Amino acid sequence: MNMVLVSISNWTGFTPVMSLTEETMFLLVAVCSLMSAPVLTGPIADSSYVAAVYEHKVIVPPVSNVSRAEALQHIQKNLDIYEQQAAEAAKQGAQILVFPEYGLSGFYFDRSSVSSYLETIPDPQQENWNPCLEPGKYSNTEVLQRLSCMARSNNLYLVANMGDMQPCPLKTDPTSSCPPDGRWKFNTNVVFKSDGQLLARYHKYNLYKEPYFDVPPQPEIITFDTPFAGKFGTMICFDMFFHKPTGILLDKGVRQLVYPTAWVNFPPVLDSVQFHRGFSLGANVTVLSSNLRFDKEHIGGSGIYTPFPSTYHHATEGDPEEGKLVVARVPVLDPMWRGESTATEESTSPTAATSGACQHTPDPNPEIASSVPPSSDTFIVSLIDDPYTFVLLNKTEDDLKVCNGTFCCHLQYKRSPQAGSEELYALAAFSGTHTIVRTLNLQVCALVRCAGSDFTSCGQPVVKAESKIDFTLEGKFASKRVYPSVMTSKNVMEEPQNLEMAADGRVTMKHSNMSGGLISASLLGRPYQMDEECTGE
Template sequence: MARRYNLYLVANMADLQPCPLRTDPSSSCPPDGRWQFNTNVVFRSDGLLVARYHKYNLYFEDAFDTPPQPEIITFDTPFAGRFGLITCFDILFHEPTVTLVKQGLRQLIYPTAWMNQLPLLDTIQFQRAFSLGSNVTLLAANIRNDRLIMTGSGIYTPLSATYHHAQKGDPQEGRLLVARVPVLDPLWVNQSVASEEGVVREDSTSSSATDSEYCHKDSCSDSPPSSPTFIASMMYDPFTFVLLNETEGEVKVCNGTFCCSLQYQRSPQSSSEELYALGAFAGTHTVNGRYALQVCALVRCAGSDPTSCGQEVEEAETKMDFLLEATFGTKYVYPSVLASKLVLEQPEHLETAATGRVSMKHSNMTAGLVTACLYGRMHHLDSE
């Protein structure tokens, strides 16, 4: 296929590799003397195999083995420079994903079989969030399996998102996504990091009053008034929530020493029956995987009772202008705004300060708000 159509082709498949069962009995070699890996292969336009990556972070994959060492695999192209390879669950972990980004990789290819997990980890929601938070281009191809709620692929840059998210009842057929994207490989653009005009992600050591009509909490003279909090499960984690009881205002919620703050204003046409809450969680997620988090999330609750906050919701009518902020103990923070019927919105303004404070401002929504999230990954705490 690559040779016939003169293109670079990345495919996910199984790979069988012999392993040193007799020469190295202490290795992770299975009893039958062979490894079975979940594998990405890359063929260049003349049909030559140029890269092979074995997935490191398995997710309930009994048919596959974890490679003895994480692999940091890249390949070069004559049209856009260097690309890195990751697969599915890898995107949440330091190896190989963060290592690739820390090495300056700004273009990643990402085959996946991801189950939609609202309200924080829907497929396109986190694909977009990772692209924004890491300031990279992500080419994401998800398998289509409605029974396992696997759907949603996209082409994401720090400034754009071209994606498709199949809905219930859609035909069981694939969708080809095509987009023209900027080359971000630093070596391709004269050894300097590519810049995109109008990019919203900024790194700064202080906040400027001209950035927003909102003041940042560290510089505000008054803290938001405290409101009653409650605990509810979201994504199997015990989030501390506070309700948004007014049409506009300020709220703050803490989970331990980790605090989230929100300034918001509902649109006049919003549904008064829809309940929203601001939630915070800092700790180790332990269900279907183990990884440490700091998360701030503004979510539409599934019903009118606070106990429904954190449950899956796909639709909303309430549009909201907001500024969501928190100080994180990690620089790996992934921002997302998910609107009704699984539509992505580009945050109006993102800012990361040297102190770890991350701010996400958004207004003029095109559809009702389902989730606004700052999803922080505390890689250094994963082993604790």
């Protein structure tokens, strides 16, 4: 297979589990190689665990409007693959395994056709249930039963994504958000203990082009404890962008996240491995990210990301479309690890949800301190339908500054003249409201390779590059949630050599001695307080 499987080995204690015969030596070090990065709370001494994520080439239904029996027949085909991968992960020592969003059903449904794929999932906060040992307790729970037995037979914690259908009070409460058919239909994560017990259930709060599913009446903040690594939080795909639930999980100190996703790649700033790795580094958390492999919709890229080195998989152009299991030994990051095994659930009211980051007051003039004036050669180009302000890199080395409104980005760079001299690069800035699918606010500083020799190609997707650039990229952000990334040729992520996040919102990323040509380097900020969700509307 011509696949990209990368382990960044700056931290000697982080080792991918590569084969059944390879013995993994885990030596925990107290000092990360990012000595000049912001202070990161390190892993607990002598504590690690083996995690696995599976990037699944989903088998989609031939037709969407089918009976329950036909839906189950289709789901079983995907479950057969899950069964094989769970056994393989267990052989490699995995203690927790994460499967992707929509991995069992595929998509392309409407509200009626999705019903055959749903099961009514009991609330594990209200009762204890082991579907594998008690299959007759609830009817129409064949998928839950098989997932439960999968966890039990392989002795691992298992996270999967499926659809949940719950009754709602249509007649008793006409003012509720209950749909006309009297059923809520939720995009849902389920978590099983290694003995098969249903441990946690989470309903996705931030839907992305999913008209057949409902937004739950209240956001759910779901965590669960494990005996090998302490506490994990759970979220789904588009949730990663929002304060509810992700920002609340971070504010509560949850540092390990299981993350089923069907992430559509939007390079040069929102490719899956790029953003998920940057999220891990910027938020100082571990993310077990399991993505679908579905080339038709540009979906792919999975990984096990930590604030230290990460292990991930991202197929490149021409690779066969197939699944991939990623297994790695990672450090325990939960500082309150007690070895207990219980799940907790907390619902947040609108008032509670606007606390913390949402009450932060942005700097009215968040420009960086620099004597470099904005270039008169700036131009506007759409990047993922947002109007970014660009300035070209026209010299071998230079200081540049570009502003989008009052938000400014500063770049110092030195470009290697030996290779890629014909490649065009630009510095970009954006601060504003992104409105595709859902309103959210972004602040972005990005150094990108343009797709062609004309400035209008800046911001378009690029896969390969030859130019190696030493740079310092800086911006002053109206949020503490800023996610850094450096992506090089063929979707290879590099570790920033220096990352500084100051209390005033100033973020500085430095990098040099690249191993591959630069595709993009970015700092992406999420000022939650600017979103409509944080105004209580």
